[in-house]
Amino acid sequence: MTATDPMLHVRGLRAGWSEDRFVTSAHPPLSWKTATTLPSWMQAAADITITRGGTTSTARIDGPDSVLVAWPFEPLKPLESARLSVRVHGKDGSISPWSADTEVTAGFLPAQAWHASFIGCGTDAPHLMRGTFDVHGGVRRALLHTTAFGAYDIHVNGIPADDAELKPGWTSYQWRVNLDVTDVTAHIRSGRNTLGITLTGGWYTERFGFRDAARRFYQGAPAAAAQLTLEYEDGTVDTVITDERWRWAPAPVVAASLYQGETYDARLQTPGWSGPTFDDSAWDRVQAVAVPDITPTLRSLPPVRVIEHRAVERVLTTPSGKTVLDFGQNLVGRVRIKVTGERGHTITLRHAEVLEHGELGTRPLRNAAATDRYTLSGDGEEAWEPKWTFHGFRYVEVDNWPGAFSPDDVTAAVMHTDMARTGDFTTSHTLLQRFHENVVWGMRGNFLSIPTDCPQRDERLGWTGDLQVFAPTAAFLYDCDAFLRSWLGDVMLEQKAAGGVVPMVVPAVIPQVPGLFKPVAAWGDAITVVPAVMWERFADYDTLKQSFDAMTAWVDVVQARAGASLLWEEGLQFGDWLDPDAPPERPGDAKTDAGIVATAYFFRSADLTARAATLLGREADARHYADLAARIAHAFRTAYITPHGRMMSDAPTAYALAIVFGIVHGEQQQAMGERLRDLVRAAGYRIATGFVGTPIICEALTATGHATAASRLLTQTECPSWLYPVTMGATTIWERWDSMLEDGSINPGQMTSFNHYALGAVADWLHRSVAGLAPLEPAYRLIRIAPTLLDDLDDASAWHETPYGMARAGWRREGTQVHFHAEVPPNTQAVVELPSGARYEVGSGTHTWLETHPLPARSRGPLSLSSSLATIIDDPEAYKAVLQAIRSIDPSRAEIFRRTTRWRQGRELREPLDKAPVTVLAAVQEALAALPPGRQ
Structure with missing residues (x-):
């Protein structure tokens, strides 16, 4: 041996x-x-x-x-x-x-072996159901299969079968419903046994849509089904199913809505109702409920669970005298209370993400009441936590609490799909570190059964565009392969029903919204991008194979729309959604032409489809879609790019798309990178991109040699920027760059969320490029370690639990020396590319390198009103001095100057100040003269 x-x-x-x-x-x-x-x-x-x-x-x-x-x-x-x-x-x-x-x-049952009936009370009201069965002899194993059109919980002899929440989760119910399976052997006893189900509407009965247009999408009353397989020690098998012999009674849950909240009356509780000794003779018989004619399929993603509890950080009294609890973190879940009071006393809990002028900021919730109510039974100390709703909140307003209030009596329960954490990014730059934490919290809150756009208002929908841009970041932070596989299953079902069009939301439950089933670039492209990400990050070949026909169907739909020109310039488009220059009421009015965005994504999807065909061994398809991608790129370059590398739509997102998607190469790419750098500078190193451009703007800059510009953009704190929300106390990623204005008021637009992960997708660049940890082969079998030094950071590191094991990469400065480190997991290798140009191929283990990289020496000559605007903005100290000088005399003029000046080479500082009073000009000149010469 x-x-x-x-x-x-x-x-x-x-x-x-x-x-x-x-x-x-x-x-x-x-x-x-x-x-x-x-x-x-x-x-x-x-x-x-x-x-x-x-x-x-x-x-x-x-x-x-x-x-x-x-x-x-x-x-x-x-x-x-x-x-x-x-x-x-x-x-x-x-x-x-x-x-x-x-x-x-x-966990799956034999074919044709699902015999359970879907039962309920026939109305939308929450209710309890129970059924009894007898056990004869020793049970070797008991497996319980359960599901619902609605949301359910199940007990076995009075004991919860598991700790999952809001089962069976949200799927496109007309085609697919999850089947949960649990081993309940330990709960089975000899003799009489009971199964007890609590059933509410969940997503099945929710009203979807915006404001007054909200409507139910799924029709019919909630229904649940259960099938228990009992395997006896003697080899015999018995099956217990839900049928019309079961009985039901009203639940103490008086009302339950994901958007509106839960109302619970503890006076209506029925102790022991799910146990075997309870007398249910006064209960009514259940009825069979008509549901979609589909066979439940085993749940493939982890369930939703309560992941942690958080204590109250502060108890606030608002200007109007309300009691508000601050949990210190914008989170998703609900609160748990312990309370003692008189029978019939009702406590009200209202949730919100922010305060506005000291009061609970509920306007962004729109039609979501986000309010829970608990009526006491009066039986001593009572503990309650709603089970049939979830809220996005940091603050909870408590109304009508009986007696003295103690913050120890309330905790917040954090909920999301129970995925394993697999990655993080760290830096000593405190604002950037908080930003990355906000990205993580944004993902946690929005990965709840499906990937949602926001968790708090009357929306919480599976917007395909949001997930498309965020998928690489998600795949680094959490093991979300199974989660994404499940959602993609619904995407493909919805797409098939829509004739190849990928709806803008999945499940597609808002048919009243114009364009839901029309092709929309960057949103529909989720069907090509997400499977490609899953192949790259998880080596999920099976998902790529299952998705391929859907990928080709999408590209074919877009090709038909684009026509012979191959330029996708017609139809509904969101373009570079939420460009900061777009008016609050028209978030799609971006600087970048929507046709450029659409055609760039058309190229990307064709290219990804060609690559997938090659991997799958589909040679004819590979040739077809590669040729199509090449022709789209040629059409793009011919129509939108001048010979000298200037885009016809002269906006940062246009350049970033062409560079990062690989539509341009060589000298043209370099020229476009330089123009992009100039545009970023002209905007004062403030964000000038929306949903489409923001994830890739820094990557486009660093790919073309402009890391200094990317560093300034990344660490900017003026609005709009990634770090402005952090300076305003944000603990998640906002939907708008200015979801909260500098005066503490909420953005006046009707679409404002404080937990929206899309603009946090830049974190993928932090992981791959700044820390330098990226996959070169699927699942990180071959790793690229290529850190990018940023002038505004002293260090950056990332770790990722790859499918092969732990990988790490990062760097830190010590004077002029930079220490680089890497950890490569066993059974993998890495290609290391250091800033000096040194290249190494290394195997598993821990590796370190040391290089000399002094920060760039920047000399400052004399500055004056005649200095170039580009020179001023490239000198942070000079820019700050100019702004403070103007502000000291005329704050409103300073703000206009800050917001409207275009910091271009060849324009003098005096130009945007041409109508300023002499006192302002003198103050600026004096401030510049006072700056020390030499190194900045």
């Missing part, structure tokens, strides 16, 4: 696309990670054992594959359980011990 190496072991063996023990496929892919301190370790082979039905067999996998490896055994049978273990062989001859066993269960 060959000896194993004690420095080598296998961890994290899993089947499928998440950590769930119950798998959705008969042949789930297998993944594992190797941990070792052996340098440059690479896997040569792996042995995998499976124990099923008392028999153990082994499969040999030759080569380095350890991520989503094809199932090497006979397919799992429905409900079959097995134990898996793996050991690895290194190219260096090392052998690991066998890993700990991983248990896997095929």
Whole structure:
């Protein structure tokens, strides 16, 4: 027997696309990670054992594959359980011990084996349902399958079956509903047993749409179904199902709405209602409820859970005398209260993200009341936490609390889909660090069953464009492969029903909105971009394969719309949505022509589809879509770019799209990068891009050698900028650059959210380019470590738990010296490209390098009113001196000067001050003269 190496072991063996023990496929892919301190370790082979039905067999996998490896055994049978273990062989001859066993269960039922009826009370009212059954003899295993058109919770003999929330989650219910499976063996007893279901409407009965146009989309009353499979120790099997013998009664949940909140009357509680000894003879019989004619499919993504509880940070009294609780963080979830008071006393809890002039800022919620009410039973201390709603909030207004209030009696429950955290970014730049934390909190709040645009107002929809730009950031921060796979399943169903058009929201529940089923660039392109991201970050070949027909269908739809010119210039477009120069009431009025945005995305989708075809071995498709992409790029360059690299739509987003998407190359790309740098400078290093341009503006600058401009843009604190919200106390990413104005009032536009992740998509550039940690091959099998030094940062680092293991990269300055570090996980390699131009190829392990990189020496000559505006803005100290000089005499003039000046080369500082009083001009001249010469 060959000896194993004690420095080598296998961890994290899993089947499928998440950590769930119950798998959705008969042949789930297998993944594992190797941990070792052996340098440059690479896997040569792996042995995998499976124990099923008392028999153990082994499969040999030759080569380095350890991520989503094809199932090497006979397919799992429905409900079959097995134990898996793996050991690895290194190219260096090392052998690991066998890993700990991983248990896997095929959670799906046999074909035609779903017999449960969908039952309910026949109305939308929340209600309780119960059914009883007898158990004879010892039970070896009890598996419970449950689902609902609505939101449900289920108890077994009075005990919650699991800790998941808002089950079964939101899908396109007309085509697909999730089926949850839970092992409840421990809850089953001999003799009489009970299943008890609480059922509310959830997303199924919600009114979707904007303001007065909100309507129900799904029709029919909520209904739930359950099927319990009892496997006895003697080998016999019994099945318990929901049917019309069950009984129902009203729930103490008087009303439940995701948008409006929950009302709970504790006087209506029925103790022991879900237990086996309860007498339900006074309850009514349930009825079969008509629901979409579909068979539930096993839930493939992790469930929604309460992830943490947060204490109250401050108790505030508003100018109007209200009591408001500040949790210190804009979060998504609900609050838990402990209270003692008289029977019938009702407490009201109103939620909001911000305060406006000291009062709860509820206007951005629009028609979402976001209000919970609890009526006390009067039976001593009572604890309550709503279960059938969620809110986006930092502040909670408490009304009618009985007796003295203590902040210890209230906590906030943070909820989201329970994905594993896999990445982070750190820097000593405190504002930038807070910004990145805001990105994380924005993702947490909006990854709740589906990827939503905002979690607080009367919307919370799966906008495809938001996820399209944010997918790379999401894939770094959390293990969201299974989450995205689930949502893409609905995208493809909705797209098929729409004749190849990807709706702007999925599930597509707002048909009253014009253009929902019309092709919209950057939004519909989610069907090509998201599968490509999942291949790049997770090596999810299966998703790429399943999505391919949808990718081609989308590109074909756009090609038909663009016509022979291949320029997509007609139809509804959002363009560079929320360009900061767009009026609050017209967020689509961007500087960049919508046709340029649309045609650039047309190219990108055709290009990604061609690449996917190559990976899938579809050679004819690869040639077709590669040729189409080349022709689109040519049409784009011919129509929109001058021979000298000037865009016909002379705006930053236009240049960024052409550069980052690879529409231009060589000298033309460089010329466009220089023009982009000039435009960024002309805007005073303030943001001049919207949803489409913002994620890629810094990447376009650094790719063309303008890291200094990217650094200034990144660390800007004036509005609009990424850091302005941080200076205003933001703890999540805002929808608008100025969701809150500098005077503390909320943006007057009707569309204002303080938790919207799209503008935080620049975090992907922080991870990949600034810290320098990027995949060169799928799942980071080959890593690119190429940090970018920014003048305004002293350090930057990132870590990411790749599918192969932990990877790290970063740098820090010490005087003129810069220390670089990297950690490469076993079974991977890295290509390292340092700022000096040095290039290394390294294997797994920890690596460090030291290079000399002094900050650029900038000399300052004499400055005056005749100095170039570009010279002034490129000198932060001079810019600040000019602004303060104007402000000291005329604050309103200073603000107009700040907002409207275009900082261009070849224009003198005196030009935008040509009508200023002599006193202002003198103050500016004096301030400039007082600046010390030499290094800035």
